[in-house]
Amino acid sequence: MRLTKGGGLYVASTLLLGVSAVNTGNNLLFLIVAAMLSFMAVTGVLGWLNIRGIVLSVRLPDEVYAGTETLLPVVAENGKRFLPSFLIRVTLMGNSTSFTLLERKRPQNAALLLSFRERGPLKLPDATVSSPFPVNFFVRATAVHLPVEGTVFPAPRPMLVPAAGGKPDAGEAVSAAASGYDGELAKISDYRGGEPLKLIHWRLSAKHEVFKVKELTATAAEPLFIDLDAVPGRDLEERLSYGTFLVNRLARSGRPVGLKLGERVVPPGTTRSHRLKLLTELALYGKG
Structure with a gap:
């Protein structure tokens, strides 16, 4: 009191x-x-x-x-x-x-x-x-x-993203806000915390107890492994931030993505649950 x-x-x-x-x-x-x-x-x-x-x-x-x-x-x-x-x-x-x-x-x-x-x-x-x-x-x-x-999860930090042929997009520096949201409207789903605020469907959210967001379609491509040791960065935290951005960008664009953390290897996948698994691996890496 x-x-x-x-x-x-x-x-x-x-x-x-x-x-x-x-x-x-x-x-x-x-x-x-x-x-x-x-x-x-x-x-x-x-x-x-x-x-x-x-x-x-x-x-x-x-x-x-x-x-x-x-x-x-x-x-x-x-x-x-x-x-x-x-x-x-x-x-x-x-x-x-x-x-x-x-x-x-x-x-x-x-x-x-x-x-x-x-x-x-x-x-x-x-x-x-x-x-x-x-x-x-x-x-x-x-x-x-x-x-x-x-x-x-680690804070995502934008970087050049490998294209389908394994090379970075020519001169393209993409931002996390635009990651994987360039397709057609696929469905409306519940807000999960990772979507940009511009995708929140405010009018529909007002009629429900939870926020609603728009999900857009994406295009599939060749699988890709992200090797944390090969990701550029001054220290571990910066490399984890780049890795987080890469996982989100590639997975949301339909690219099967896997992860290599030292001796631990997570096979590529495209589902949302797989993406969250990769982000969790990055979040807990080095935390004992």
Whole structure:
């Protein structure tokens, strides 16, 4: 619990009147102080009941990249038997989202825009549920555990991409935002965290609980192995970033792609699950 500016003035006034009542013996002052303390007690109980029983659930996108902002869907539900909850704020890793009213047994959806610094295994910290209800004198808060684990992929770094004949595209430096999205519309699917924001179907997303994105067709080509030791870069992290970009660019353009990490070899494939497997291998490489 923390005091707001108004709460600090209220507490200071209560203490001042209490000291005055003791020094003067004035019964009226004692009654006023008692009323003010009672008000603090009642609002404290109401504030505690307001944040009690809030249940949070999040769904980590399939693709989370280091240093890249990711939309994290958040579902808040009021698990209390009778009372609604008001002015609820959910804070996670310094980012917040708010719910004006949480009615009993009626979940509401929101989203947090988060960014993770490093690649590797991801375990979300506890979220903080807070509220200034019923009066903005005190902000009460409680921690809510989020049993969500995942993997943060290396930050993709653009580089020249080998063409079907094994040579880089002539003079073409492609960006991650445009990777593999130059075909016709194939289908609409759920947002997974790796798609550029320009492909989000905003009008359709407004009608569903999760964001919807457009998936475009791609053209298949010859298989290719990515040997991490042969990827250019000043250090391991830079080579992993280039490797991540290559995996996404080649796989999304329909090119069967495999991976060689030291003695470990992953055969080429074209499915989305195969691409995620390659990205996971890159994310966990050297992490023990």
